[in-house]
Amino acid sequence: METLSTQPETRNVSATPTPPKKRKNGIWRSILKQKYLYLMSIPFVIWLFVFNYLPVWGWTMAFQKYKPAKSFSEQEWVGFKNFVDLFQDERFYLVLRNTLAMSLMGLIAGFVVPITFAVLLNELRGKYFKRTVQTVSYLPHFVSWVVVGGIITKMLSIDGGIVNEVLISLHIINEPIQFMAQGKWFWGIVTASDVWKETGWNAIIYLAAITGIDKELYEAAKVDGAGRFRQIWNITLPGIRTTISVLLIMSIGHLISIGFEKQFQLSNSLLTDYSEVLDMYALNYGINISRFSYGTAISMFTSVVSIILLLTANGIMKKTTKESIM
Template sequence: MKTSASVSRRGGTFWHRVKQQKVLILMTIPFLVHVFIFRYVPIWGWLMAFQEYWPGKGILQQTWVGLENFKLLFDDPVFYQVLRNTLAMSIIKLAMGTISSIALALMLNEVRRMWFKKTVQTISYLPHFISWVVAANLVRDALSTDGGIINKVLMDLRIIKEPIMFLGIPGLFWWIIGISHVWKEVGWGAIIYLAAIASIDPTLYESAMIDGAGRLKQMWYITLPSIRPTISVLLIMNMGWVLSAGFEQQYLLQNGRVIDYARVFTIYELDYGIKMMRYSFATAVGIFRSVVSLILVFSANQLAKRWGQERLV
């Protein structure tokens, strides 16, 4: 049984830590306010999913329809097409992005010339700061049949005889999305893994070198196991974005030939909800994405706990 003295001591310790870290706590207040206003307050709008919402009336004065919008959602054949596209592109982006970021971080960590390392790192993460409006045009130009660098190189190497319309082949669209995502985000993703690698105890590498381990074995037996907690936490967090495969990238690269493979949930909400003034239907789609994303995060966290890996809580 806890004594009053131990409870008092714990309370004193808590407030003592708060006093010590008051500057950090004050710094977090603007971010907490931002999250509350732009993430939690809009949840009030979820009521629209259970109404036949029409602008001009108060949200509590609308006609209530219960789960009718969700029934329409699950009866729509386009919904399952969108679910397939979103899952496929998200998994491709997650797998390719994670592997490429880890690989780049491992390679940069082995570079001994600091000027070269910084140059490669800077070049690799600069595309992250480019808007997808610009990046999508660069991708289009690179894949163009009229002077595109990809077609030009393939033809010069005699791999193909005539230009290929890459963005007109439905089966390639998911992979174009994945590869262009890697090009844009690989450098930025590698920064986190480089930070994790920098925290590894150097004596581990020294011991491995004494035992005759080369660089590849050091990476396999020391570096990768040491950054496994970081990889685990990032994968769990990224599970929350599986049903949010993006918007700008797909919207700007899509065309009539590949629309059945390009439409993701955010585009679906725009085309079949907001543009058609079906605001309640669009809200129902958003709720579906949010609920499933929450379930995926908690499920991934529980799996990590069961497998003895690092987890969020």
């Protein structure tokens, strides 16, 4: 008599299908397919490495008592002494105040004015007049700050300066104002000069973003009875929101490293307490008096704070507007 097995048959059934194997030569095929793009990027990668990554090795000077005549192994290591000296220097906090004040003023004016200018320029209907205005507006970008500094100084002079003459002729003031001798005017002068010089150039990218907006949206808005102001508010500005967000994040990253060209050209001995910024402070207290390690510590502080600001701004924008650069 046959005996029947009561145990169920076991089948080797996989719970999830095995994913297909990736081709090993997939990456190489992609590289070969876009080989010319990779070849074109090689010079830029080399430039980026030589001028941006290789100099980071110089940060070691911030932890040394650097002497140019000695080799790297012969340098005296002092740890964080240069940073302690930096944070104990009262001049550093004065310079930091100037840097942040001019940076914030430049950030606000440098965004509001170019965006407004780009939107208004986009509303012009005359093609040739629009191109003429745009060309004239971005020409100052190509003028050196040496020339701009001389122009601004002459315009604000008490001896034949056009600003004082206009104010007197309009009976706003009774006697010329010494703009270039009073520190309270300096931050505003630097901000206004920078806006005049860079507005046209900064507006180019906003104009390019505006041209990418679908024209049918404006036609639909006109059908619904929306005027120009409503079209700007509901179509143009939302259409360039991504561009504004990306540029804002990048500008916040450079909030503390604004250079020193503007301040150096417009400053004088009477305005030092209001004109000196971190980069100029590093130049004066680092290279000019051969305190190379101290100057490196200042630059390192500026770079680290810039990275922190960039990451913070990117994180906030990513959570609030879903826009980010990384």
